[in-house]
Amino acid sequence: MEKPPRLKLADALDENSIGREARAQSTDHGVVKLWLRLLSCSTQIEQEIRSRLRQRFETTLPRFDYLAQLERYPEGLQMSALSRYLMVTGGNVTGLTDQLVADGWVQRAPDSFDRRSMIVKLTAAGRKQFLLMAEVHQAWLVEMLDGFGADQRDALHELLGQFRVHLARKEIDALSEKSSIPSKSRRDNRMEDR
Numbered sequence: 001m002e003k004p005p006r007l008k009l010a011d012a013l014d015e016n017s018i019g020r021e022a023r024a025q026s027t028d029h030g031v032v033k034l035w036l037r038l039l040s041c042s043t044q045i046e047q048e049i050r051s052r053l054r055q056r057f058e059t060t061l062p063r064f065d066y067l068a069q070l071e072r073y074p075e076g077l078q079m080s081a082l083s084r085y086l087m088v089t090g091g092n093v094t095g096l097t098d099q100l101v102a103d104g105w106v107q108r109a110p111d112s113f114d115r116r117s118m119i120v121k122l123t124a125a126g127r128k129q130f131l132l133m134a135e136v137h138q139a140w141l142v143e144m145l146d147g148f149g150a151d152q153r154d155a156l157h158e159l160l161g162q163f164r165v166h167l168a169r170k171e172i173d174a175l176s177e178k179s180s181i182p183s184k185s186r187r188d189n190r191m192e193d194r
Contacts, residue, residue: 045144052140057133062088064137066096067122067130070106076121078111105129 050061069085070077077085083093097120100106105126111117122130145153 045141048144049137049140053133053137056136059133062086062092063096063100064130064133066093066100067105067126068134070120070122071127071130071134074121076109076119078114078117079120080117082120100126 111119
C-alpha cells in the first residue's frame with residue numbers, strides 16, 4: 001500500500017492557524033519540532049472547545065472540567081481533592097464553587113469525617129446540565145478527530161501514554177535524586193568542618 005504524501009503545514013494552514021508551530025525552523029532539533037506540534041495540537045483543540053462551550057452553553061472550560069470531576073464522584077469531593085484533580089489553587093476552586101452554587105448546579109456540605117472540610121457535589125440540575133454538555137462535548141471531539149481511523153487514534157493514544165509514563169518516571173527520578181543530594185548549605189558546612 002502506498003504511503004500518503006507528507007503534509008506540509010505551511011501549505012495546509014494559513015498564517016493565523018499555524019500557531020506556535022510557526023516557531024519551528026527546519027534546522028531545529030526533532031524534539032523541538034515535536035514539542036511545538038504537541039503544544040499546537042493541544043492549544044488548537046482547547047481553543048475550539050472553549051469557544052464552542054461559550055457559544056453553545058454560555059460556560060467556560062474550567063466550569064466544565066469542574067463539573068466533570070464531580071460527576072465522576074457522585075458522593076462528592078473535598079474541595080482540596082477537587083483542587084488537586086483540577087490542578088488549580090484552592091482559591092480558584094472556591095471561586096468556581098461559589099458561581100456553581102449560585103447557579104444551583106453544585107451544593108456544599110460539611111464533611112462528616114473532617115468538620116474542617118467541605119464536600120461539594122452536583123445537584124440534580126447540575127448533573128442534568130453536565131450530562132447534556134458532556135454528550136455534546138464528546139460529539140465535538142469525534143468530529144475533530146474524524147479524519148483518523150480507529151487504529152491511528154489507538155496508536156497515537158498508546159504513544160502519548162508511553163510518553164506520559166516516561167515523563168512521570170523522569171519526575172520521580174529527579175525527586176529521588178534531589179532528596180538524596182545533600183543541600184548546598186549542609187555540604188558547605190561539612191566542607192568547613194574538615
